[in-house]
Amino acid sequence: MLNSALSTIHDEHRSLAAVVHGLRYLVRNSQTKNAPPDFRVLWAMIYYLDEFSEKLHHPKENSYLFARLRQRTQEADKVLAELEQQHSAGTQHVRELELALGQYEAGVADGLDKFSGAVEKLGNEILKHMALEESILIPMARKYLTAEDWVEIGAAFSENGDPRFDAETDQECRDLFSRIVNLAPPPIGVGPGRNKAPGPGN
Ligand SMILES: [Fe+2]
Numbered sequence: 574m575l576n577s578a579l580s581t582i583h584d585e586h587r588s589l590a591a592v593v594h595g596l597r598y599l600v601r602n603s604q605t606k607n608a609p610p611d612f613r614v615l616w617a618m619i620y621y622l623d624e625f626s627e628k629l630h631h632p633k634e635n636s637y638l639f640a641r642l643r644q645r646t647q648e649a650d651k652v653l654a655e656l657e658q659q660h661s662a663g664t665q666h667v668r669e670l671e672l673a674l675g676q677y678e679a680g681v682a683d684g685l686d687k688f689s690g691a692v693e694k695l696g697n698e699i700l701k702h703m704a705l706e707e708s709i710l711i712p713m714a715r716k717y718l719t720a721e722d723w724v725e726i727g728a729a730f731s732e733n734g735d736p737r738f739d740a741e742t743d744q745e746c747r748d749l750f751s752r753i754v755n756l757a758p759p760p761i762g763v764g765p766g767r768n769k770a771p772g773p774g775n
């Protein structure tokens with residue numbers, strides 16, 4: 574059960590990292606190649622980061638992985654406090670990113686630069702946060718949690734594992750991830766791509 578719980582957590586981290594990298598790629602493409610933005614894809618990516626983190630991944634970590642580890646050892650107290658603080662701060666930073674995208678879409682001056690700054694800030698935070706969990710927290714969890722703890726954590730992270738995290742939200746996030754892949758242009762997804770920016774002489 575330990576392996577199943579950890580592989581689900583790693584899979585969820587990979588999905589979040591894929592969306593962060595996709596967002597960064599699209600923004601850099603708009604900046605360097607003057608590629609026209611597809612706001613549907615950008616909104617879908619931000620919505621995914623918000624919905625999946627706030628409604629599923631972080632609450633499950635807080636309620637199960639973090640809670641059990643806190644019960645088993647005091648050695649993890651410092652890193653748990655830091656990670657929980659990052660979970661709370663992330664909510665506000667997603668709101669800032671939404672505001673920046675709204676301004677960009679509305680044509681506010683320097684909208685792309687400000688949106689790019691917000692993407693870099695949140696992207697770095699998310700990647701740093703997951704790296705801290707994978708390099709410090711999970712090794713501690715492997716050391717201190719019991720077999721029963723891993724059964725409970727594995728069940729919570731599986732579909733329908735906890736009625737507080739309804740299966741509809743879980744399915745909604747899976748559908749949203751597929752939608753991002755279908756909408757985003759290559760190499761991020763398999764979408765049709767946007768019209769290329771006019772070249773010289775056009
Ligand atoms: Fe986390």
Ligand SMILES: [Fe+2]
Pocket residue numbers: 586630634703706
């Ligand atoms: Fe995590």
